[in-house]
Amino acid sequence: MADYVNKQMIELKEVNQENQNRATRSVKTKTHLSGTKNYLSLSHTHTHTHTQRCWQKFESSWYFLSTVKKPWRESRQDCLKRGADMVIINSDKEQEFLFSFIKRAWIGLTDSVTEGTWKWVDGTQLTTPSYWQSQQPDNGGDNPANGEEDCVELNTETWLPVKAWNDQSCFNNRYWICEKVV
Ligand SMILES: [Ca+2]
Ligand SMILES: [Ca+2]
Numbered sequence: 001m002a003d004y005v006n007k008q009m010i011e012l013k014e015v016n017q018e019n020q021n022r023a024t025r026s027v028k029t030k031t032h033l034s035g036t037k038n039y040l041s042l043s044h045t046h047t048h049t050h051t052q053r054c055w056q057k058f059e060s061s062w063y064f065l066s067t068v069k070k071p072w073r074e075s076r077q078d079c080l081k082r083g084a085d086m087v088i089i090n091s092d093k094e095q096e097f098l099f100s101f102i103k104r105a106w107i108g109l110t111d112s113v114t115e116g117t118w119k120w121v122d123g124t125q126l127t128t129p130s131y132w133q134s135q136q137p138d139n140g141g142d143n144p145a146n147g148e149e150d151c152v153e154l155n156t157e158t159w160l161p162v163k164a165w166n167d168q169s170c171f172n173n174r175y176w177i178c179e180k181v182v
């Protein structure tokens with residue numbers, strides 16, 4: 001009888017141990033799952049933010065197109081705050097890609113230091129290639145209402161993607177494009 005009771009006790013202990021193990025496993029699984037969930041929600045936030053901010057990759061750069069319009073100087077400040085700078089256009093391909101946004105937007109070109117000397121935001125002078133609209137730059141032409149025109153917009157209301165730059169008053173509001181070179 002005593003043996004039988006002992007055997008029962010041992011079996012009961014074993015069952016308890018097994019249940020305890022199961023409980024531990026269950027807690028571990030739960031922790032693991034919640035860890036995965038955190039990771040998933042983090043990466044979801046990341047993707048969401050990325051999409052929201054409109055960064056697009058093309059060739060070896062990332063591009064940001066603004067959703068609001070601002071004067072040139074403020075637009076550039078925004079690019080700098082994003083760890084980028086205003087776009088510098090180096091090739092026909094890049095020009096055509098930016099034109100495909102179909103938004104009249106500022107680019108990183110200005111002659112605000114010396115009239116008629118066009119410089120990119122990195123300080124380099126504009127040589128070829130350049131993509132001026134016909135009869136541009138005109139610094140506002142003869143119309144004093146235009147004021148000085150020292151900043152360059154991509155005028156997507158023209159026909160040819162490679163003839164789309166227009167000098168504009170820097171105080172006008174335009175969309176803008178930032179570039180981050182990879
Ligand atoms: Ca570029
Ligand atoms: Ca000018």
Ligand SMILES: [Ca+2]
Pocket residue numbers: 136137138139140141149166167168
């Ligand atoms: Ca002009």
